[in-house]
Amino acid sequence: MNLTATAAADPDWILHDCAEPDRDCRAQALARQDRLTKPPGSLGALEAAAVRLAALQRTEQPSLQRVWISVFAADHGVAAEGVSAFPQAVTGEMVRNFASGGAAISVLARELGARLDVVNLGTVNDPGDIPGVRRVVLAPCSGNVCVEPAMSEPQLRAALQAGADSVRLALAANAQLYIGGEMGIANTTAATALSCALLDLAPAQLAGAGTGLDAAGIAHKAAVIERALARHADARDARERLRCLGGFEIAALAGAYIAAAQAALPVLVDGFIATAAALAATRLNPGVRDWLLYAHRSHERGHAALLDALGAQPLLALDMRLGEGSGAAVAVPTLRLACALHAGMATFDQAGVSEQV
Numbered sequence: 001m002n003l004t005a006t007a008a009a010d011p012d013w014i015l016h017d018c019a020e021p022d023r024d025c026r027a028q029a030l031a032r033q034d035r036l037t038k039p040p041g042s043l044g045a046l047e048a049a050a051v052r053l054a055a056l057q058r059t060e061q062p063s064l065q066r067v068w069i070s071v072f073a074a075d076h077g078v079a080a081e082g083v084s085a086f087p088q089a090v091t092g093e094m095v096r097n098f099a100s101g102g103a104a105i106s107v108l109a110r111e112l113g114a115r116l117d118v119v120n121l122g123t124v125n126d127p128g129d130i131p132g133v134r135r136v137v138l139a140p141c142s143g144n145v146c147v148e149p150a151m152s153e154p155q156l157r158a159a160l161q162a163g164a165d166s167v168r169l170a171l172a173a174n175a176q177l178y179i180g181g182e183m184g185i186a187n188t189t190a191a192t193a194l195s196c197a198l199l200d201l202a203p204a205q206l207a208g209a210g211t212g213l214d215a216a217g218i219a220h221k222a223a224v225i226e227r228a229l230a231r232h233a234d235a236r237d238a239r240e241r242l243r244c245l246g247g248f249e250i251a252a253l254a255g256a257y258i259a260a261a262q263a264a265l266p267v268l269v270d271g272f273i274a275t276a277a278a279l280a281a282t283r284l285n286p287g288v289r290d291w292l293l294y295a296h297r298s299h300e301r302g303h304a305a306l307l308d309a310l311g312a313q314p315l316l317a318l319d320m321r322l323g324e325g326s327g328a329a330v331a332v333p334t335l336r337l338a339c340a341l342h343a344g345m346a347t348f349d350q351a352g353v354s355e356q357v
């Protein structure tokens, strides 16, 4: 594939302004929440979510009937350092599983009536052209971050663009919410390395079990991340850190979040890896922040610190640690109920219920 031919017409598109949430819709939604037949604030985070969605969807009655899920798959050179409990071949095998409907995110998408878009950005055990998978292969694998950058500059640009292209498809399908998922053996290592660089934290503070490492495995993973950070200590800005320490799917998620924010499409962020991509996206373009809702706090050790750094208050905490967009998909029914309550509850006036004294 000719990477330069895929670069966006404007290579600086990620810096363009993001859309502004609608202040009037936000104010109307806030006022409505206080007129509904309940003590003000009693629906907690559901009220806040409905108000945010009203501002983001620019409507008095937000709705999440049309949900779009793009899952980006990519392999990681750092898998060679023995940082995952599973073999690298799993990434390509799971691409096939996403397409044939047997993966967790396949089941969740079906249950939600959501569109599932599967994007193969480069897998060592490549399933080739199969129905239901878009191939945007940048290379079979990213570079081993211990010894080289994860991506070349053209690969980074193409990965960001792959994310933006998925948002274009979501918009064409009139999606009301965008979810990005990822699949890539060893990508908790890449996500941890990137987050450590962006937040100036030590690997031991963020490194976790991923697919199921034991304590010794986690210590080894932290040491591998130390080597990666030392190798790329001269990567000083967010773009260079994403290029050197990230991965194709992490960059695609960052590109998708930026493009969604520019196009006024709300995003529901999944777990640890997706949050690392969200952190990178907000560093590349701070306007992205307004458009991101956070679905859950993953079991992965570093996730709480990432969420704190983003000032994020996730809806759920179910000890999930899967990725694929699964935690975000699981949070959709809660958000749908938040919208239904906002639209369907009677006001004190309508129901003839006495208000607070």
Ligand SMILES: Cc1cc2ncn([C@H]3O[C@H](COP(=O)(O)O)[C@@H](O)[C@H]3O)c2cc1C
Binding pocket: 083, 084, 085, 086, 090, 094, 182, 183, 184, 185, 186, 187, 188, 189, 209, 210, 211, 212, 322, 323, 324
């Ligand atoms: C069968 C299987 C399905 C998955 N779906 C998501 N992941 C998750 O696990 C991987 C990250 O963990 P680590 O960094 O420890 O390799 C990613 O692919 C992530 O999406 C999976 C992992 C496996 C094994």
Ligand SMILES: O=C(O)c1cccnc1
Binding pocket: 188, 209, 210, 211, 270, 271, 272, 273, 274, 298, 299, 300, 303, 320, 321, 322, 323, 324
């Ligand atoms: O929180 C996640 O996204 C996660 C955690 C472990 C493994 N894969 C994904």
